[in-house]
Amino acid sequence: MGLLSGLGLTSPSPEEKRASEVRSGAVAPTRAERQRCWDARDAFYACLDANGIVDAIKEDKKVASVCKSENARFESDCAAQWVTYFKKWRVQDIQKKAKLKELEAQGANKMEVHTDFTPRS
Amino acid sequence: MSQSLATARVALNALARTAPRPCARSLSTARGGLPKRPAAPPLSQACRPRPLVQARGFKTVEEAKSRYRSGPFSWKAGILFVLTGCGLVWYFENEKKRMQRKRVAESTKGVGKPKVGGPFELMDQNGNKVTEQDLKGRYSLVYFGFTHCPDICPDELDKMARMFDLVEAQRRGALTPVFVTCDPARDGPQELKDYLVEFHPKFLGLTGTYEQIKAMCKAYRVYFSTPSHVKPGQDYLVDHSIYFYLMDPEGDFVEALGRQHSPEQGAKIILDHMKDWRGKWRTAN
Numbered sequence: 001m002g003l004l005s006g007l008g009l010t011s012p013s014p015e016e017k018r019a020s021e022v023r024s025g026a027v028a029p030t031r032a033e034r035q036r037c038w039d040a041r042d043a044f045y046a047c048l049d050a051n052g053i054v055d056a057i058k059e060d061k062k063v064a065s066v067c068k069s070e071n072a073r074f075e076s077d078c079a080a081q082w083v084t085y086f087k088k089w090r091v092q093d094i095q096k097k098a099k100l101k102e103l104e105a106q107g108a109n110k111m112e113v114h115t116d117f118t119p120r121s
Numbered sequence: 122m123s124q125s126l127a128t129a130r131v132a133l134n135a136l137a138r139t140a141p142r143p144c145a146r147s148l149s150t151a152r153g154g155l156p157k158r159p160a161a162p163p164l165s166q167a168c169r170p171r172p173l174v175q176a177r178g179f180k181t182v183e184e185a186k187s188r189y190r191s192g193p194f195s196w197k198a199g200i201l202f203v204l205t206g207c208g209l210v211w212y213f214e215n216e217k218k219r220m221q222r223k224r225v226a227e228s229t230k231g232v233g234k235p236k237v238g239g240p241f242e243l244m245d246q247n248g249n250k251v252t253e254q255d256l257k258g259r260y261s262l263v264y265f266g267f268t269h270c271p272d273i274c275p276d277e278l279d280k281m282a283r284m285f286d287l288v289e290a291q292r293r294g295a296l297t298p299v300f301v302t303c304d305p306a307r308d309g310p311q312e313l314k315d316y317l318v319e320f321h322p323k324f325l326g327l328t329g330t331y332e333q334i335k336a337m338c339k340a341y342r343v344y345f346s347t348p349s350h351v352k353p354g355q356d357y358l359v360d361h362s363i364y365f366y367l368m369d370p371e372g373d374f375v376e377a378l379g380r381q382h383s384p385e386q387g388a389k390i391i392l393d394h395m396k397d398w399r400g401k402w403r404t405a406n
Contacts, residue, residue, distance in 0.1 A: 024356060025269060025355075025356025025357070026356075028268035028269045028307075028308075028312060028315075028316055029269075030315075030319060031275075031319045034275055038272075079269070079271075079356060080356060081269070081271075081356045081357060081358050082271045082358075085271050085358055086271065086272075089272075
């Protein structure tokens with residue numbers, strides 16, 4: 001069935017059609033679909049953590065060998081744009097955390113951030 | 122020697138003359154000052170010392186003595202003192218907080234201040250026209266996002282739903298939760314409807330043409346960027362600001378709530394501003 005639909009010989013089931021629309025970004029995912037994507041993402045991140053991979057885009061060969069199934073699930077449950085976004089986000093997040101740790105070690109003070117325009121005394 | 126004795130006597134005499142004689146003085150002022158005043162008390166009465174016990178109204182000598190020992194302090198006076206102190210502290214703290222909120226709310230009004238918000242014309246998720254006039258008479262909480270948003274917007278919209286429910290529980294019909302899409306090319310009324318109903322049925326979703334949305338984002342000082350050269354059917358993400366804009370019932374910007382606020386904190390900030398509002402509220406639902 002998977003092979004046949006992949007070759008375009010049979011029409012895909014409604015679920016499969018919906019999933020492919022989500023992947024291509026033709027429709028916005030529902031809450032349940034978002035949750036499924038986030039779960040797949042977290043499993044993928046966990047695999048990267050376990051294997052010491054930071055940038056899944058640069059180290060795609062290593063990902064393909066050690067996190068193959070997690071990557072496949074991630075790509076099947078999330079929109080393609082989201083996959084790229086989350087892979088890039090991970091790199092930035094790790095860098096940000098490392099930078100904060102470094103600054104903290106240097107004795108930097110955490111700044112309180114306000115969101116209004118009022119001058120404070 | 123005799124000279125110095127004489128000077129000492131003179132000094133003593135002078136002292137005796139200047140020593141206060143209250144009764145005599147009060148008599149003289151009564152006589153000289155206002156002759157028409159009806160009853161200047163006669164000297165003998167005014168100067169007679171009143172017995173202490175009688176004056177304070179004590180029943181027994183023991184009572185008077187114990188009162189004399191404790192002085193003006195008693196447990197009643199103590200409680201009164203503490204209560205007054207607490208009351209004053211509470212009042213000033215309250216007033217201080219109110220003034221701070223007022224300053225936040227008014228920091229965006231007047232000359233030379235950033236003007237956030239303004240007139241707009243957009244379409245809601247049911248296809249009805251919505252302008253800034255429709256939001257007047259209630260506070261509104263405005264959030265910008267898009268339905269294909271991967272992580273932050275859904276989180277923030279869940280937060281907005283919690284905040285809205287918390288505010289609704291205290292002040293029904295005082296707040297309109299508004300979601301404005303930054304991606305009008307893909308988010309039409311139907312898409313917004315399907316998307317928002319999963320967060321809260323009361324959310325007002327707004328969309329429009331690219332120009333209308335661009336003008337709206339500019340008025341709210343919202344940064345957003347749709348990637349250029351997007352082919353039809355191609356997927357993309359929109360980069361945008363992620364603040365909640367709290368607007369007062371006249372459509373003036375009050376305060377921005379951000380990621381750092383929990384729903385409870387956000388709801389409290391909104392409710393506190395509502396408490397301060399002295400203008401008109403919309404009565405009809």
